[in-house]
Amino acid sequence: MMTELVVFGQDEMKHYLRLFAEAIKLGLRFNLLIEGPPGTAKTLAVNQMIASLKADIGNVPYVRVTGSHDALPCDLIGDLDIGKYREGEMDILSGPLFRAHGSSIPGIVYADELNRFSEYTLIIFTEIMAEWQVSFPKTPLTKPLRANVIATMNPYDISGITDVPQHILDRFNARIVVNYPDKETELRIIAQHADYYYKNLAPRLKKLHSPLISTTRAMRKLGVHLGPRIYLSTLDLLALELSSNGPVNHETVIWHYENAIRSRIGNLDEDKQSEFLSTASIALRGELTGQKR
Numbered sequence: 001m002m003t004e005l006v007v008f009g010q011d012e013m014k015h016y017l018r019l020f021a022e023a024i025k026l027g028l029r030f031n032l033l034i035e036g037p038p039g040t041a042k043t044l045a046v047n048q049m050i051a052s053l054k055a056d057i058g059n060v061p062y063v064r065v066t067g068s069h070d071a072l073p074c075d076l077i078g079d080l081d082i083g084k085y086r087e088g089e090m091d092i093l094s095g096p097l098f099r100a101h102g103s104s105i106p107g108i109v110y111a112d113e114l115n116r117f118s119e120y121t122l123i124i125f126t127e128i129m130a131e132w133q134v135s136f137p138k139t140p141l142t143k144p145l146r147a148n149v150i151a152t153m154n155p156y157d158i159s160g161i162t163d164v165p166q167h168i169l170d171r172f173n174a175r176i177v178v179n180y181p182d183k184e185t186e187l188r189i190i191a192q193h194a195d196y197y198y199k200n201l202a203p204r205l206k207k208l209h210s211p212l213i214s215t216t217r218a219m220r221k222l223g224v225h226l227g228p229r230i231y232l233s234t235l236d237l238l239a240l241e242l243s244s245n246g247p248v249n250h251e252t253v254i255w256h257y258e259n260a261i262r263s264r265i266g267n268l269d270e271d272k273q274s275e276f277l278s279t280a281s282i283a284l285r286g287e288l289t290g291q292k293r
């Protein structure tokens with residue numbers, strides 16, 4: 001079996017995740033918000049915390065939901081059971097969130113991309129966080145939902161995000177802000193990725209790590225949020241080239257890097273996109289040729 005990926009750095013986030021796990025074990029109410037740019041290991045670290053909690057205390061009721069502007073409260077909590085209602089009974093057909101309900105210890109609701117939920121749907125989380133229960137809109141019914149909430153969000157997302165209102169932020173015990181790692185850590189991230197996913201090809205790509213990371217770090221200074229996924233995707237493309245006996249020269253590196261970046265800049269108008277891409281390719285070419293000297 002493959003060994004697990006390691007999250008390098010991000011010590012504050014890892015520390016608070018340990019406290020979150022501890023709160024579950026103690027049966028305490030504890031809600032955590034983790035905020036940061038794309039690809040800073042938020043999801044990876046949360047998944048690892050949950051896996052180690054499960055290894056530690058056995059099964060923990062757990063549900064992951066991903067924010068979407070189209071999601072309605074009933075998509076998360078369920079709705080009135082119409083069949084029973086016709087027979088004169090009022091009951092609820094429970095939605096997916098109730099799978100996180102814990103009886104001996106609280107379960108976990110992991111709300112990924114929290115700020116993609118509409119304000120209307122976000123309200124659901126306040127009652128869970130504050131009271132471990134859910135009230136069903138337009139009915140007198142409530143149901144217990146004993147679960148702690150861990151939410152992640154990327155406030156720099158390109159589109160479709162909500163400004164999470166203060167009264168919802170208030171319900172979190174802590175709001176952790178993560179940021180891009182330093183250069184040395186980024187070099188470890190790319191090296192780990194290469195060894196983990198394509199060990200045999202990794203040595204042949206090693207000389208590209210530093211140019212890809214230096215360029216990405218320089219481009220971030222222009223205010224565009226380029227996370228580790230940019231250079232990891234580029235490396236993947238180049239590994240695929242090697243594996244299929246394709247060319248891996250400066251031109252292909254720059255070509256794949258530009259296309260990896262293109263996925264992050266859809267919010268810029270077209271002129272700005274081409275300007276940004278040509279700046280990136282000039283910077284990367286400089287890094288690649290500079291290395292030879």
Ligand SMILES: Nc1ncnc2c1ncn2[C@@H]1O[C@H](COP(=O)(O)OP(=O)(O)OP(=O)(O)O)[C@@H](O)[C@H]1O
Pocket residue numbers: 005006007008009010036037038039040041042043044045153154181189193228229232
């Ligand atoms: N500090 C780190 N240590 C190890 N790997 C990392 C680190 N940061 C990023 N990575 C790599 O980048 C990938 C992307 O991370 P992840 O999906 O967890 O980001 P995220 O913060 O959830 O991003 P988003 O806001 O876009 O959802 C990870 O799976 C991992 O391969």
Ligand SMILES: [Mg+2]
Pocket residue numbers: 042043044112152
């Ligand atoms: Mg994520």
